[in-house]
Amino acid sequence: MNREEFIERLKTIVAKYAQNKEALAGINEETDFINDLKINSANLVDVVLDIEEEFDIVIDNESMEKMLNVKVALDIIEQKLQEK
Amino acid sequence: MIGVDIVDLQQARLDSNWRRKGYLDKLFTAAEQLLIATAPEADVMVWLLWSMKESAYKIDSRKTGLRSFAPIKLVCSKVVIDGQSATGMVRYGEGLYYTQSELHQDYIRTIASGTPAALQNADVKITGLFADYKNSNPQCVSHHGRYLALAFKC
Numbered sequence: 655m656n657r658e659e660f661i662e663r664l665k666t667i668v669a670k671y672a673q674n675k676e677a678l679a680g681i682n683e684e685t686d687f688i689n690d691l692k693i694n695s696a697n698l699v700d701v702v703l704d705i706e707e708e709f710d711i712v713i714d715n716e717s718m719e720k721m722l723n724v725k726v727a728l729d730i731i732e733q734k735l736q737e738k
Numbered sequence: 739m740i741g742v743d744i745v746d747l748q749q750a751r752l753d754s755n756w757r758r759k760g761y762l763d764k765l766f767t768a769a770e771q772l773l774i775a776t777a778p779e780a781d782v783m784v785w786l787l788w789s790m791k792e793s794a795y796k797i798d799s800r801k802t803g804l805r806s807f808a809p810i811k812l813v814c815s816k817v818v819i820d821g822q823s824a825t826g827m828v829r830y831g832e833g834l835y836y837t838q839s840e841l842h843q844d845y846i847r848t849i850a851s852g853t854p855a856a857l858q859n860a861d862v863k864i865t866g867l868f869a870d871y872k873n874s875n876p877q878c879v880s881h882h883g884r885y886l887a888l889a890f891k892c
Contacts, residue, residue, distance in 0.1 A: 671753075694882070696754050696788060698807055699764050706760070718764065719808040 657683070660728050667704045671697040683725040711735060739877070740860050740891055741796035741835070743789040744847040746883025747781070756784050765791075765809045773817060785846050786824055786839055790814050793850035794828035794835040796878060801833075847880070847887045861890040 665681050672678040673692035677685060687693045693701065702713050702721060711734035713721070720726050756762060762771055762784075770787050777783035791812035799805055817826040824839040828850060838857045839848040847864060851857045865871065865886050871879070876888035 694753060695792065695807070696750065699761055699809075700754070700758070702764060703758065703760050715764070715808065715810050719806045719811075722805055722807060 657728060660731060661724065663708060664705070664724060664727060664731075667708060668693065668701055670704075671701060681724060683728065684723065686723045687727075688722065705731060709735060711738065739797050739800065739852065740856060740889045741793040741800075741850040742847065742862060742878045742880045742887050742889035743792035743796065743850075744845055744864065744880045744882050744885050744887035745785040745789050746845050746885050747785060748844065749883025750785055751781070756781075767810060767813055770814055773814075782841060782846070786817070786819075786841065786848070787814050789839060789846050789848040790817075790826055790828050790837045790850070792880075793837060793848040794830055794833070796880075797835060797850055797852070798830050798833050845882075845885055847885075849889055856891070859891065863888045863890070 661681060665678065668687065668691060669678055671693045674690065677690040685691060687698060687701065688695060702718050705727065706713055709731055711731065713730060713734065717730045721730060762774065766774065766787060774780050774783045791809055791814065794812055811830060813829045815827050818824065822841045824841055826837045828835045828837060835850040835852060836854045836857055837848050837850045839846060847862065849857060849860050849862055851860065867884060867886055871886065871888055874888065877891050878889040880887045
């Protein structure tokens with residue numbers, strides 16, 4: 655799967671929590687979950703749990719710490735999928 | 739330095755299902771989860787602990803300039819609830835923060851500081867969402883749902 659396809663799947667997940675729909679429409683690797691999409695910090699956990707379910711992976715706390723933007727989230731998803 | 743956080747309880751109930759599988763494990767330590775499990779109102783304890791972590795994190799991230807999402811590393815302790823008020827402590831790495839919270843039926847707001855004295859001297863205002871607050875120069879701002887919480891240092 656290429657990065658664009660990953661971004662599309664991630665976009666579907668974050669769409670449930672993103673308050674800034676404009677930023678959501680223009681989502682790219684540089685998009686920040688909190689600063690750009692205005693996802694409530696308590697909902698970041700939901701994003702992580704949804705990613706775990708969608709990709710059937712486990713995201714450890716060390717990885718979650720860094721998951722503040724699309725690029726890092728994609729890197730972590732790819733890494734966890736390779737480890738499977 | 740003061741950190742402030744407000745949780746609109748109505749908004750939190752709409753937005754977050756903390757009973758979701760795996761949710762509490764990613765946010766709260768075993769000791770914190772015990773507090774939630776044994777609290778008379780689990781809902782209130784969840785958002786009290788969360789606002790404690792958030793208010794302490796705000797000070798830390800301003801001091802260090804670093805961002806991260808590590809709720810488990812923000813460790814709450816000494817949580818004492820007395821009527822509509824609560825106090826506690828949050829440890830985050832090397833940092834130790836004191837917290838004071840107001841438990842309103844519609845919201846929970848917490849202020850954090852590195853010293854108990856600074857908490858005493860803090861002035862917190864809670865307003866509606868569209869208040870023009872920029873000129874009042876607050877030290878820290880928190881917005882959630884219907885509320886804005888502004889913290890001032892006296």
